[in-house]
Amino acid sequence: MNVVIYARFSSHSQTEQSIEGQLKVCYEYAESNHYTVVGEYIDRAISGTTDNRAEFQRMISDSDRHTFEGVLVYQLDRFARNRYDSAINKAKLKKNGVRVLSAKENIADDASGILVEGVLESMAEYYSVELSQKIHRGMAINAEKCLSNGSNPGLGFKVDAERRFYVDEEEAAIVREIYERYASGETKAEIIRDLKRRRVKTSLGKEFSPNSLSRLLSNKRYIGVYLYKGKETPGGMPRILDDDLFYRVQSMMSKNKSAPARTHGEGEYLLTTKLFCGHCKEMMVGYGGTSKTGKQYHYYMCKNARRKKCGKKIVSKSYIEDRVVNECLKMLTEEKIASLPRKWLRSAPKARIT
Numbered sequence: 001m002n003v004v005i006y007a008r009f010s011s012h013s014q015t016e017q018s019i020e021g022q023l024k025v026c027y028e029y030a031e032s033n034h035y036t037v038v039g040e041y042i043d044r045a046i047s048g049t050t051d052n053r054a055e056f057q058r059m060i061s062d063s064d065r066h067t068f069e070g071v072l073v074y075q076l077d078r079f080a081r082n083r084y085d086s087a088i089n090k091a092k093l094k095k096n097g098v099r100v101l102s103a104k105e106n107i108a109d110d111a112s113g114i115l116v117e118g119v120l121e122s123m124a125e126y127y128s129v130e131l132s133q134k135i136h137r138g139m140a141i142n143a144e145k146c147l148s149n150g151s152n153p154g155l156g157f158k159v160d161a162e163r164r165f166y167v168d169e170e171e172a173a174i175v176r177e178i179y180e181r182y183a184s185g186e187t188k189a190e191i192i193r194d195l196k197r198r199r200v201k202t203s204l205g206k207e208f209s210p211n212s213l214s215r216l217l218s219n220k221r222y223i224g225v226y227l228y229k230g231k232e233t234p235g236g237m238p239r240i241l242d243d244d245l246f247y248r249v250q251s252m253m254s255k256n257k258s259a260p261a262r263t264h265g266e267g268e269y270l271l272t273t274k275l276f277c278g279h280c281k282e283m284m285v286g287y288g289g290t291s292k293t294g295k296q297y298h299y300y301m302c303k304n305a306r307r308k309k310c311g312k313k314i315v316s317k318s319y320i321e322d323r324v325v326n327e328c329l330k331m332l333t334e335e336k337i338a339s340l341p342r343k344w345l346r347s348a349p350k351a352r353i354t
Contacts, residue, residue: 004069008078010047019295022074029103048193051085063096073103143228155203156240171239183248188213277302280310
């Protein structure tokens with residue numbers, strides 16, 4: 001009889017040795033029973049509680065070709081740990097004349113074998129559910145003690161042998177720098193470009209992206225909050241940032257998120273996130289229009305006025321931007337520039353005046 005071997009291990013805590021051991025026992029069983037092994041299907045680090053396994057599904061599909069009559073597994077729990085999935089997929093194989101064989105479990109090919117197989121499958125599912133409950137119970141206990149549950153701790157943190165979090169000062173300095181730069185007005189794109197230039201990576205060793213930077217800029221762990229399943233435990237983590245800087249950044253991100261893109265049509269709306277309505281204090285946003293002749297006009301409009309909740313009229317983009325720039329230039333005397341802290345000058349956006 002031609003058979004294929006199906007092998008699987010469940011998690012990254014197991015290794016290739018698990019697969020090698022399964023294959024060794026299966027080949028020995030096949031030889032002793034005069035079976036011919038015509039193929040192998042191997043799934044790595046995938047739970048048997050689901051049949052959404054690439055090699056497993058390929059094996060089920062390949063059974064349509066009628067090139068093998070048996071699927072040999074180390075134990076039935078390698079095939080499935082869910083009785084429903086097991087029954088469905090065994091029915092598919094049976095339709096194609098394929099049986100599931102266990103190398104380690106002595107299951108007779110008669111009525112009693114059906115009973116034994118059912119008991120073994122029930123035990124496998126019970127073990128899987130019980131193991132899951134134990135893991136979640138252990139994680140909940142760790143969370144009560146504010147210990148690591150094995151997930152990525154985030155840039156700036158490390159975990160010791162007792163699962164306690166501690167601050168990595170070198171990485172923490174990068175975290176503080178990122179927060180301070182964003183709080184000073186630098187955009188995420190500018191920060192990311194600089195981090196890439198300096199080859200500064202995330203805690204996962206990848207280049208920063210807008211999403212990963214946003215996650216870092218909103219991570220409450222940096223102000224000492226331990227997080228587990230939505231529950232927050234203040235003081236459960238070592239602190240990297242003070243509350244003032246953290247919440248200042250949250251406020252700026254919220255405003256920037258609600259603001260539209262900085263560019264609409266021609267040019268850049270320089271005052272995006274910086275211009276507010278004198279009537280209702282809501283943010284003024286870029287707004288463009290086109291006349292019947294095709295000429296484009298650019299304005300700033302109060303967000304509430306757009307919703308018809310404020311009577312503020314639109315303001316010409318060129319008028320208000322020129323007015324602000326001119327007023328700023330009046331203030332920037334040599335004497336005042338000399339009095340500004342150097343760090344402000346370093347972080348200030350470079351203006352181009354022609």
